[in-house]
Amino acid sequence: MSRGPASNNKYSYNHLNAKGPSEAIDVHDITVKKSRLRIFLSYFGAAVFLTATFYLVALKELCISSIWIILVCFSLAKVLHHKPVKKESVMIMPAFGVQLETHYWSGRVIRRFVPISKILKPVLNECVTPVTCYWSLALILRDEVELMLVFQKLQPPVRMLVPVWKALCAATDCKRNQHHLNLCAVLVSVYLASDTD
Amino acid sequence: MVSDFFYPNFGGVESHIYYLSQCLLKLGHKVVVMTHAYGKRSGVRYVTNGLKVYYVPWRPFLMQNTLPTFYGTLPITRTILVRERISIVHGHQAFSTLCHEALMHARTMGYKIIFTDHSLYGFADVGSIHMNKVLQFTLADISQAICVSHTSKENTVLRSGITPERVFVIPNAVDTAMFSPAPNRLSCDEIVIIVVSRLVYRKGADLLVEVIPEVCHLFPNVRFVVGGDGPKRVRLEEMREKYSLQDRVEMLGAVPHSQVRSVLISGHIFLNSSLTEAFCIAILEAASCGLLTVSTRVGGVPEVLPDDMIVLAEPDPGDMVHAIRKAIHMLPNINPYVMHSRMKKLYSWHDVAKRTEFVYDCALQSDDESLLQRLPRYLKCGAWAGKLFGLVMIVNFLLWRLLELWRPAESIEEVPDLVLVQNEHQEPMQDFVEARD
Numbered sequence: 169m170s171r172g173p174a175s176n177n178k179y180s181y182n183h184l185n186a187k188g189p190s191e192a193i194d195v196h197d198i199t200v201k202k203s204r205l206r207i208f209l210s211y212f213g214a215a216v217f218l219t220a221t222f223y224l225v226a227l228k229e230l231c232i233s234s235i236w237i238i239l240v241c242f243s244l245a246k247v248l249h250h251k252p253v254k255k256e257s258v259m260i261m262p263a264f265g266v267q268l269e270t271h272y273w274s275g276r277v278i279r280r281f282v283p284i285s286k287i288l289k290p291v292l293n294e295c296v297t298p299v300t301c302y303w304s305l306a307l308i309l310r311d312e313v314e315l316m317l318v319f320q321k322l323q324p325p326v327r328m329l330v331p332v333w334k335a336l337c338a339a340t341d342c343k344r345n346q347h348h349l350n351l352c353a354v355l356v357s358v359y360l361a362s363d364t365d
Numbered sequence: 366m367v368s369d370f371f372y373p374n375f376g377g378v379e380s381h382i383y384y385l386s387q388c389l390l391k392l393g394h395k396v397v398v399m400t401h402a403y404g405k406r407s408g409v410r411y412v413t414n415g416l417k418v419y420y421v422p423w424r425p426f427l428m429q430n431t432l433p434t435f436y437g438t439l440p441i442t443r444t445i446l447v448r449e450r451i452s453i454v455h456g457h458q459a460f461s462t463l464c465h466e467a468l469m470h471a472r473t474m475g476y477k478i479i480f481t482d483h484s485l486y487g488f489a490d491v492g493s494i495h496m497n498k499v500l501q502f503t504l505a506d507i508s509q510a511i512c513v514s515h516t517s518k519e520n521t522v523l524r525s526g527i528t529p530e531r532v533f534v535i536p537n538a539v540d541t542a543m544f545s546p547a548p549n550r551l552s553c554d555e556i557v558i559i560v561v562s563r564l565v566y567r568k569g570a571d572l573l574v575e576v577i578p579e580v581c582h583l584f585p586n587v588r589f590v591v592g593g594d595g596p597k598r599v600r601l602e603e604m605r606e607k608y609s610l611q612d613r614v615e616m617l618g619a620v621p622h623s624q625v626r627s628v629l630i631s632g633h634i635f636l637n638s639s640l641t642e643a644f645c646i647a648i649l650e651a652a653s654c655g656l657l658t659v660s661t662r663v664g665g666v667p668e669v670l671p672d673d674m675i676v677l678a679e680p681d682p683g684d685m686v687h688a689i690r691k692a693i694h695m696l697p698n699i700n701p702y703v704m705h706s707r708m709k710k711l712y713s714w715h716d717v718a719k720r721t722e723f724v725y726d727c728a729l730q731s732d733d734e735s736l737l738q739r740l741p742r743y744l745k746c747g748a749w750a751g752k753l754f755g756l757v758m759i760v761n762f763l764l765w766r767l768l769e770l771w772r773p774a775e776s777i778e779e780v781p782d783l784v785l786v787q788n789e790h791q792e793p794m795q796d797f798v799e800a801r802d
Contacts, residue, residue, distance in 0.1 A: 294409045294780075298422050299440040301448065303778070326778050
């Protein structure tokens with residue numbers, strides 16, 4: 169077992185390399201640190217929004233200023249909203265496939281499996297939105313136009329993404345060696361993200 | 366480099382930014398271009414030699430300009446400047462709203478800024494008055510400014526009130542490798558006059574309508590080739606019909622930039638009838654292809670070419686016909702290859718890049734100043750305008766501080782310099798990780 173030490177004040181990264189019966193299974197985790205402040209703020213924002221809406225509706229005054237107040241409270245609630253994601257993990261089984269998991273605080277787990285033959289290449293994208301620019305890790309799949317994001321809900325910093333990317337490249341490379349592809353040396357593609365959640 | 370105008374749009378400003386960036390990359394600097402998204406082309410793109418372009422997804426609203434929201438572009442500008450470790454922000458073209466906003470944000474954040482003006486503007490109409498006020502705001506606190514000709518420097522200084530010592534004159538150049546003369550010299554029996562420009566009022570399309578029939582009448586061996594499109598094309602077509610010049614005047618329509626050279630080398634004389642030009646790159650391209658130029662004496666045009674390569678005329682049809690007559694007589698003495706080699710020595714983008722580098726060095730040597738030291742410069746701009754500008758800068762400063770609290774600069778990760786490797790088997794991202802650690 170080996171551990172990655174990378175962490176910042178929001179995310180922490182773990183790398184578990186368990187040796188199975190015949191092959192090594194690589195697991196990369198990105199865990200969200202539980203922050204009481206964020207949970208409190210998220211409930212506070214929701215409470216303010218609901219109170220404002222009910223108060224104004226109950227008073228039966230729906231003029232322009234009340235609609236503005238509702239809109240402002242709604243955007244405040246949206247900004248403060250705390251995602252219920254506990255951790256996202258990538259399980260790489262060489263020569264078999266990649267399993268992407270999303271674990272929620274409520275205990276729910278969403279799993280997606282991608283067979284290794286479907287992956288053309290994993291790429292690190294720079295995504296540009298109207299207000300910011302961030303890195304994301306995505307898989308280019310054969311016969312599909314859309315890229316598949318590896319970490320769908322979280323936006324971890326790039327130094328946590330790089331080891332995952334390297335492991336994915338190594339896993340897809342062994343399989344890909346028999347296919348000679350003329351790829352450009354710098355493969356940085358574009359992905360326009362519409363929201364920054 | 367910041368501007369609303371970049372590839373895939375084609376024009377003087379766009380090619381200036383592109384060539385200047387390529388030459389600066391060759392000199393070893395790091396260049397990043399920021400512009401707005403063009404249709405589906407948005408996000409990060411790499412063009413030749415690894416020049417990184419940010420197509421920021423802000424919608425253009427009028428003539429390729431981003432919607433001016435004053436403070437809306439502050440977050441993305443700040444993110445790009447921090448993550449790319451920028452030291453100087455260079456804005457292009459007074460008509461670009463993204464340029465003015467980005468320069469304002471960069472100045473608030475303490476970066477050195479440079480502005481290049483590419484066009485001449487008037488003083489009288491309402492649009493110009495507003496534009497000049499915006500320019501005055503941007504240039505009130507600029508480190509250095511660059512203009513493309515002495516006429517343009519005079520125009521910029523008058524419009525914005527900036528001190529002339531801060532303005533450098535660096536003319537544009539031309540890619541002489543791309544614009545070379547025809548391998549075989551054309552015979553002089555039939556003289557072909559080329560016109561390649563947008564057919565709009567500013568470029569003198571109305572003058573063409575008067576000049577072409579006159580010249581065709583006086584010189585039976587002259588033919589015209591007109592390339593380009595625009596609202597005035599209809600007038601030219603009408604002129605063709607009226608004087609039955611279908612076999613003497615050929616209309617090519619819009620000519621893609623890559624085919625401009627092949628159009629130019631099919632002629633002897635290049636005709637430019639613009640009513641206003643700060644610096645005309647089109648005549649440089651024509652001279653590089655070995656054509657003799659006939660042009661209107663407006664703006665910065667007299668500064669562009671030596672007297673034996675150009676014949677100037679007033680923007681009046683009679684004078685232009687006279688100039689064309691003079692050009693036709695000069696034609697046997699013109700050697701396109703000699704012209705081309707002279708142009709190679711006179712104009713080169715590498716020279717422009719070196720001179721721009723000098724301007725950058727001057728800008729970097731100026732002192733860092735706080736907001737309080739800079740505000741008086743804005744207040745001097747006018748009775749009402751000065752106070753408004755000061756207010757705008759203060760609000761910008763406060764918003765920037767708020768943004769620093771919410772998303773500190775340390776949380777914006779810096780982008781490592783990617784090394785372009787031609788070998789497909791090599792892993793370029795290894796340089797990525799080593800640079801970060």
